[in-house]
Amino acid sequence: MSLVIKGASLLGEQAGDLYVDDSGLLVEAAPSGAETIDADGLVALPGLVDLHTHLREPGREDAETILTGSQAAALGGYTAILAMANTSPVTDTAEAATRVWELGREAGLVHVQPVGAVTRGLGGEELAELGLMHRSRAGVTVFSDDGRCVHDARVMRRALEYVKAFGGVVSQHSQDPSLAGSAACCHEGELSGRLGLPGWPGIAEEVIVARDVMLARHTGSRVHVAHVSTAGSVEVLRWAKAQGIDVTAEVTPHHLLLTTDLLTGYDPTYKVNPPLRPQEDVDALRGALADGTIDAVATDHAPHARHDKEHAFVDAAFGMLGLETALGVVRMAMPDLSWTDVARVMSLTPARIAGLADQGRPLAPGSPAHVVLVDPDAAITVDRDASASLSRNNPWHGRHLTSRVVHTVYAGRVTVRDGALA
Numbered sequence: 188m189s190l191v192i193k194g195a196s197l198l199g200e201q202a203g204d205l206y207v208d209d210s211g212l213l214v215e216a217a218p219s220g221a222e223t224i225d226a227d228g229l230v231a232l233p234g235l236v237d238l239h240t241h242l243r244e245p246g247r248e249d250a251e252t253i254l255t256g257s258q259a260a261a262l263g264g265y266t267a268i269l270a271m272a273n274t275s276p277v278t279d280t281a282e283a284a285t286r287v288w289e290l291g292r293e294a295g296l297v298h299v300q301p302v303g304a305v306t307r308g309l310g311g312e313e314l315a316e317l318g319l320m321h322r323s324r325a326g327v328t329v330f331s332d333d334g335r336c337v338h339d340a341r342v343m344r345r346a347l348e349y350v351k352a353f354g355g356v357v358s359q360h361s362q363d364p365s366l367a368g369s370a371a372c373c374h375e376g377e378l379s380g381r382l383g384l385p386g387w388p389g390i391a392e393e394v395i396v397a398r399d400v401m402l403a404r405h406t407g408s409r410v411h412v413a414h415v416s417t418a419g420s421v422e423v424l425r426w427a428k429a430q431g432i433d434v435t436a437e438v439t440p441h442h443l444l445l446t447t448d449l450l451t452g453y454d455p456t457y458k459v460n461p462p463l464r465p466q467e468d469v470d471a472l473r474g475a476l477a478d479g480t481i482d483a484v485a486t487d488h489a490p491h492a493r494h495d496k497e498h499a500f501v502d503a504a505f506g507m508l509g510l511e512t513a514l515g516v517v518r519m520a521m522p523d524l525s526w527t528d529v530a531r532v533m534s535l536t537p538a539r540i541a542g543l544a545d546q547g548r549p550l551a552p553g554s555p556a557h558v559v560l561v562d563p564d565a566a567i568t569v570d571r572d573a574s575a576s577l578s579r580n581n582p583w584h585g586r587h588l589t590s591r592v593v594h595t596v597y598a599g600r601v602t603v604r605d606g607a608l609a
């Protein structure tokens with residue numbers, strides 16, 4: 188099926204047509220017999236790439252499957268997502284990684300790239316089958332124990348040395364467990380004291396970020412900092428990048444917009460790891476994303492079933508949905524970002540970090556046709572029940588956003604048409 192995408196404004200600049208041939212590539216001239224998509228007034232961006240998605244398959248298919256997560260991703264304008272390894276069983280073998288990759292292909296809505304665990308069973312002690320996962324059909328290049336921190340410095344050092352051999356990267360969930368243990372459930376500060384909730388101080392993140400950039404320097408390997416949440420981590424990253432250390436970092440949409448004050452109602456929808464922080468941190472994160480200290484936006488889409496989330500705040504699961512709202516939230520948090528910047532932080536750079544050569548490519552002849560078409564001005568009221576996700580832990584429910592995803596094209600196939608799954 189070939190396509191003519193008519194009159195879209197490319198990266199918010201001049202309007203033009205995009206032509207897609209039946210092999211799924213962008214081409215110079217209109218193919219004959221093509222379907223026409225009227226994109227007048229819409230902004231065309233390269234398909235979005237999410238470095239950090241939790242699908243719950245295998246193990247918790249009641250919360251999300253690879254198919255429903257792929258649907259949510261397509262509706263959010265994504266054409267590739269990295270599926271975190273903290274499933275049950277954990278993605279810590281070549282077989283497990285290949286299975287996720289295959290199920291993603293079967294769903295066929297976005298590229299699903301498995302993230303491999305750093306340690307066996309996320310246990311933090313023995314390295315997982317890093318090399319075998321890399322050499323499998325899934326071609327894993329990003330490794331993470333996300334949900335848990337690789338807290339043992341010796342294990343982290345060995346993981347960095349190991350992945351260096353094939354150009355892999357370790358994505359770290361930075362949380363020193365001796366400073367923020369399993370009871371810690373919200374930002375440690377004046378408010379956590381008042382609410383009587385055990386706090387998770389920013390320093391628990393910052394000491395790991397600082398340690399890991401030094402380990403990256405020492406090993407000459409590459410580290411990626413997942414969901415950066417504090418001004419102190421930004422300072423460390425800025426320093427490390429100035430030294431030429433091979434470090435990249437991501438921030439979530441929710442850490443760019445929501446603050447810890449939301450916790451006064453004890454609503455577990457706002458319970459997330461790392462926790463929502465005060466406004467000073469949010470301001471530092473926005474500045475860092477704008478100036479390139481933080482490289483990418485990643486959703487940390489973390490679906491949870493009702494019976495895991497609807498509990499007293501201290502007992503509820505950590506995490507919130509993000510795939511379907513990410514673009515609108517980023518636009519709201521950072522209205523001064525140009526569309527070129529949005530494409531950089533949500534598509535080009537994440538694709539480069541993950542080593543996905545086919546994704547995050549310029550909208551030019553020869554590139555695979557991964558395209559999202561956005562109505563920049565359309566107003567949306569988020570409804571948690573109008574979601575492809577199987578879960579409902581949506582912190583944006585009832586909020587007004589703009590930048591509606593109208594159409595998504597994955598490898599030349601329309602996956603979303605007029606805001607609905609095609």
Ligand SMILES: NC(=O)N[C@@H](CC(=O)O)C(=O)O
Binds near residue numbers: 333334335505
């Ligand atoms: N972000 C979260 O609050 N939860 C994530 C784990 C994680 O990203 O640390 C999850 O798997 O639910």
Ligand SMILES: [Zn+2]
Binds near residue numbers: 333334360
């Ligand atoms: Zn995490």
Ligand SMILES: [Zn+2]
Binds near residue numbers: 241271334487489
């Ligand atoms: Zn996560």
